[in-house]
Amino acid sequence: MQSIHVRTKINGQAAEFLCEPRQSLLEVLRDVLRLTGTKEGCNDGNCGACTVEMDGRIVPACLVLGAEAEGADILTIEGIAEGSALHELQNAFLEGAALQCGVCTPGFIVASKALLDSNPDPSEEEIRFWLANNLCRCTGYDKIVRSVQAAAERMQQEATP
Amino acid sequence: MSTSTLKPTSTSAAPADRSGNGAPHRDGYEPNMVLATQTFDVVGTRPVRHDGADKVTGRALYGADLALAGTLHGAILRSPHAHARIRSVDTSKAEQMDGVYAVVTADDLPEAEDKLVDVGEGDTRLSYVHGNVLAKGKVLYQGHAVAAVAARNQHVALEAADAIAVDYEPLPSYMTAPEAMAADAELLHSDLRMKEFGEQTDKPSNVAEHFHWTAGDVAEGFAGSDVVVERTFDTSTVHQGYIEPHNVTALWNHDGRLHIWCSTQGAFVVRDVTSKILEVPVSNIKVTPMEIGGGFGGKIPVYMEPVAALLSRKTGRPVKIVMSREDVFTGTGPTPGSHVRVKVGATTDGKIQALEATLAYEAGAYPGSFVAPGGMCVFAAYDCANLSVDCYDVVVNKPSSAAYRAPGATQAAFAAEQVIDEVASKLGLDPVDFRLRNAATEGTRRADGPKFRRIGCEEVLHAVRDHPHYAAPLTGPNQGRGVAVGFWFNVGLESSCTLNVNTDGTVHLVEGSTDIGGTRTSIAMQAAEVLGIAAEEILPEVVDTDSVGFTSVTGGSRTTFATGWAAHDAAQKIVAEMRARAAKLWSVEADQVQHAKGVYSSNGNSIVFCDLAAMSSKTGGPVSATATVKPRGVGGSFSANIVDVEVDPETGKVEILRFTAVQDVGKAVHPSYVEGQMQGGSVQGIGWALNEEYFMGADGTMKNSSLLDYRMPTTLDLPMIDTCIVEVANPGHPFGVRGVGEANIVPPPAAIANAIHRAVGARMQRLPMSPPAVWAEVAGS
Numbered sequence: 001m002q003s004i005h006v007r008t009k010i011n012g013q014a015a016e017f018l019c020e021p022r023q024s025l026l027e028v029l030r031d032v033l034r035l036t037g038t039k040e041g042c043n044d045g046n047c048g049a050c051t052v053e054m055d056g057r058i059v060p061a062c063l064v065l066g067a068e069a070e071g072a073d074i075l076t077i078e079g080i081a082e083g084s085a086l087h088e089l090q091n092a093f094l095e096g097a098a099l100q101c102g103v104c105t106p107g108f109i110v111a112s113k114a115l116l117d118s119n120p121d122p123s124e125e126e127i128r129f130w131l132a133n134n135l136c137r138c139t140g141y142d143k144i145v146r147s148v149q150a151a152a153e154r155m156q157q158e159a160t161p
Numbered sequence: 162m163s164t165s166t167l168k169p170t171s172t173s174a175a176p177a178d179r180s181g182n183g184a185p186h187r188d189g190y191e192p193n194m195v196l197a198t199q200t201f202d203v204v205g206t207r208p209v210r211h212d213g214a215d216k217v218t219g220r221a222l223y224g225a226d227l228a229l230a231g232t233l234h235g236a237i238l239r240s241p242h243a244h245a246r247i248r249s250v251d252t253s254k255a256e257q258m259d260g261v262y263a264v265v266t267a268d269d270l271p272e273a274e275d276k277l278v279d280v281g282e283g284d285t286r287l288s289y290v291h292g293n294v295l296a297k298g299k300v301l302y303q304g305h306a307v308a309a310v311a312a313r314n315q316h317v318a319l320e321a322a323d324a325i326a327v328d329y330e331p332l333p334s335y336m337t338a339p340e341a342m343a344a345d346a347e348l349l350h351s352d353l354r355m356k357e358f359g360e361q362t363d364k365p366s367n368v369a370e371h372f373h374w375t376a377g378d379v380a381e382g383f384a385g386s387d388v389v390v391e392r393t394f395d396t397s398t399v400h401q402g403y404i405e406p407h408n409v410t411a412l413w414n415h416d417g418r419l420h421i422w423c424s425t426q427g428a429f430v431v432r433d434v435t436s437k438i439l440e441v442p443v444s445n446i447k448v449t450p451m452e453i454g455g456g457f458g459g460k461i462p463v464y465m466e467p468v469a470a471l472l473s474r475k476t477g478r479p480v481k482i483v484m485s486r487e488d489v490f491t492g493t494g495p496t497p498g499s500h501v502r503v504k505v506g507a508t509t510d511g512k513i514q515a516l517e518a519t520l521a522y523e524a525g526a527y528p529g530s531f532v533a534p535g536g537m538c539v540f541a542a543y544d545c546a547n548l549s550v551d552c553y554d555v556v557v558n559k560p561s562s563a564a565y566r567a568p569g570a571t572q573a574a575f576a577a578e579q580v581i582d583e584v585a586s587k588l589g590l591d592p593v594d595f596r597l598r599n600a601a602t603e604g605t606r607r608a609d610g611p612k613f614r615r616i617g618c619e620e621v622l623h624a625v626r627d628h629p630h631y632a633a634p635l636t637g638p639n640q641g642r643g644v645a646v647g648f649w650f651n652v653g654l655e656s657s658c659t660l661n662v663n664t665d666g667t668v669h670l671v672e673g674s675t676d677i678g679g680t681r682t683s684i685a686m687q688a689a690e691v692l693g694i695a696a697e698e699i700l701p702e703v704v705d706t707d708s709v710g711f712t713s714v715t716g717g718s719r720t721t722f723a724t725g726w727a728a729h730d731a732a733q734k735i736v737a738e739m740r741a742r743a744a745k746l747w748s749v750e751a752d753q754v755q756h757a758k759g760v761y762s763s764n765g766n767s768i769v770f771c772d773l774a775a776m777s778s779k780t781g782g783p784v785s786a787t788a789t790v791k792p793r794g795v796g797g798s799f800s801a802n803i804v805d806v807e808v809d810p811e812t813g814k815v816e817i818l819r820f821t822a823v824q825d826v827g828k829a830v831h832p833s834y835v836e837g838q839m840q841g842g843s844v845q846g847i848g849w850a851l852n853e854e855y856f857m858g859a860d861g862t863m864k865n866s867s868l869l870d871y872r873m874p875t876t877l878d879l880p881m882i883d884t885c886i887v888e889v890a891n892p893g894h895p896f897g898v899r900g901v902g903e904a905n906i907v908p909p910p911a912a913i914a915n916a917i918h919r920a921v922g923a924r925m926q927r928l929p930m931s932p933p934a935v936w937a938e939v940a941g942s
Contacts, residue, residue, distance in 0.1 A: 135873060
């Protein structure tokens with residue numbers, strides 16, 4: 001099978017890779033680029049563990065072909081923290097005990113960041129609606145929702161001069 | 162007990178304990194309250210978990226993230242039939258495909274000896290474990306592994322697995338316990354003989370085991386009752402539903418050493434079971450537990466590890482296999498479906514006079530359904546002299562069942578707690594009051610014989626009765642409030658822990674319990690408490706089986722309890738050594754050195770742990786200690802729910818309006834993660850109650866084996882889950898800890914069923930209580 005040469009941008013940096021036409025973006029991220037923070041839970045778009053941001057929209061990377069990343073701008077969990085500083089969502093998840101096994105956490109953080117980028121002060125209902133495609137089997141979601149609320153509050157405080 | 166149990170008895174349980182856990186409930190109370198009875202410096206606080214940074218940045222390495230140089234990728238061919246004889250397996254086409262390196266079938270496994278093997282939480286016959294890993298002669302369920310391939314990449318491996326030709330002769334299949342127990346049912350295992358009342362009989366049967374516990378005189382108890390209610394209940398098969406699929410990488414090195422990396426709740430179980438299956442000494446196998454993405458009991462069994470090992474031996478290269486989600490549903494242990502009859506009799510004074518239950522659980526393809534713990538738990542909350550509990554373990558053509566959070570107890574509670582509620586209602590008593598009048602307490606004899614030591618059943622029921630939620634008014638039509646109580650054990654088993662003191666005053670903690678939900682931290686906190694240092698100054702590490710003493714599974718609600726105890730004991734040894742070091746410094750005897758909260762003192766001299774650690778080289782060398790435990794002071798946990806539902810009579814859809822989980826946890830080492838266990842268990846129970854089931858076709862195959870169709874609860878289905886931690890110290894643990902991981906899943910289906918009954922009058926006798934099922938009951942009632 002002939003490989004395809006793809007030029008893209010991942011976490012702010014130009015990236016290029018070779019992939020087979022049948023390989024998903026999830027496979028490329030994990031197996032080719034070794035960005036294994038993006039997790040596979042179902043490979044059919046129903047668990048949200050592989051959520052990444054692509055050109056400003058969150059997508060399950062398992063439902064995107066690697067070749068479709070040509071020219072795209074992709075953000076993964078590895079690009080959420082800035083240098084040595086964790087994102088407020090990451091801090092909030094730690095302080096709020098919003099993870100147990102942690103395997104769904106990258107997907108939740110990427111999805112939550114996209115929410116707060118577009119809606120800095122979401123209601124509980126808006127958070128629950130936005131995160132409904134991300135499954136967590138450990139926490140019952142309570143502490144995840146509260147941690148997103150806590151991060152939103154802190155980010156708004158920081159944004160206020 | 163007084164009615165003041167909702168007043169926290171320690172200062173740490175006051176609002177300061179909220180720790181950013183969110184706004185107060187709309188009714189003005191603390192959504193997550195801790196009714197603490199004893200306080201410590203570290204135990205009971207909420208530090209950030211030690212592995213947290215790795216897990217919020219995507220850096221933590223789970224099994225599927227491992228990529229050793231030269232790795233081949235495996236795929237497993239699984240049976241499309243629920244029950245069939247294998248006439249032949251032809252692997253020749255697959256073997257000739259480009260990029261295929263090896264194919265294995267059951268013929269590559271050594272013959273199974275007829276002996277028992279410990280599979281993590283009990284013994285089973287080695288031949289069953291063998292047969293489940295790779296089918297020999299017959300397939301017993303859709304998804305049963307038949308052959309495996311190692312290839313250049315996963316795509317090639319899957320194509321090659323498809324190219325294996327298996328000739329099947331389909332056989333009749335049995336999906337429920339009553340079907341498989343029918344007199345004319347064909348036998349799943351020609352060599353299975355029923356074990357009855359503890360004796361091995363020569364009766365061929367699909368009933369692997371039948372036993373009966375009795376106490377007092379049940380017939381007399383019912384005869385003397387004013388109200389008797391008897392009902393039968395059925396529950397569907399459900400899955401643990403962890404988000405991370407099973408995975409393994411195996412390297413059978415050329416020196417004969419086998420190294421396995423996998424997602425497991427018990428690295429030593431993987432080592433020991435693989436050793437028995439492959440007939441390799443345990444000393445030749447090293448298992449490295451990778452980070453684990455959920456388990457709930459479902460990652461105790463060994464499935465692919467021996468298969469990957471065989472493929473690695475054939476190819477001389479590392480072989481990695483990762484299950485698909487469909488493989489997880491059809492090829493790994495769900496929890497048993499059940500058929501349960503419960504009969505309860507009581508007198509007008511509100512006293513239960515007799516309790517009777519028959520439980521038949523689906524073991525799946527091989528014996529071992531956890532019906533025994535179901536029978537032990539079914540009436541555990543009640544003190545009644547006349548008891549009868551009859552249990553059947555039945556093989557059916559479904560995947561071999563595995564533990565799922567309080568295995569066996571939720572099905573039993575779904576039945577018992579509804580009948581108890583109905584009796585209370587017929588007696589005109591408040592359901593909590595009725596339960597309190599009959600609550601089990603210290604000295605109560607359980608159905609299976611043992612008498613309870615100190616338990617918190619009454620305290621949990623008091624907390625329910627006094628909780629603001631229980632008195633809050635409902636707000637509309639078709640709403641109802643239900644309660645239920647549940648019980649689960651915690652087991653002791655075996656744990657090891659080593660502490661190495663660093664010269665900067667920190668301590669490395671080495672343990673063998675895989676960390677599913679924050680146990681690195683809850684174990685480290687117990688060592689920190691003894692040493693008088695901060696939780697952050699302990700650096701816990703979960704290591705491979707070559708690098709720590711034997712440690713049993715992360716399961717049975719035992720890890721914080723037992724491995725925490727090993728950490729406590731190791732820390733005490735460190736304290737003893739540090740006293741000796743300080744004594745040397747001051748030229749006194751060790752027994753003249755006192756230790757309190759990390760400060761060592763004697764005759765006006767004093768030195769803190771950190772400074773003493775820095776001088777270890779001058780006072781005798783490295784400071785290190787190991788402790789191993791096999792604790793006996795286990796203490797079970799009671800859990801209860803208050804749940805408000807609204808039923809849509811047009812569609813049968815049940816909405817959870819409000820949910821409160823109450824649990825006796827002994828001592829909450831890290832309250833945030835204890836709340837997390839309560840909330841997570843509650844939501845798994847809600848899913849089990851309302852949505853989840855193996856939807857089986859007439860041909861015995863699963864029709865909903867994706868996460869879209871097997872509908873687990875999402876954020877949008879749920880309200881916040883409020884918690885109330887009750888602390889009735891376990892006298893059998895240094896900090897009073899009880900296992901907290903499991904009891905919380907037991908009451909939700911029953912509590913929701915009771916709420917539905919109060920909302921619309923329908924008595925739900927089948928799980929799940931999905932919209933069509935509820936609609937049919939509402940329309941019929």
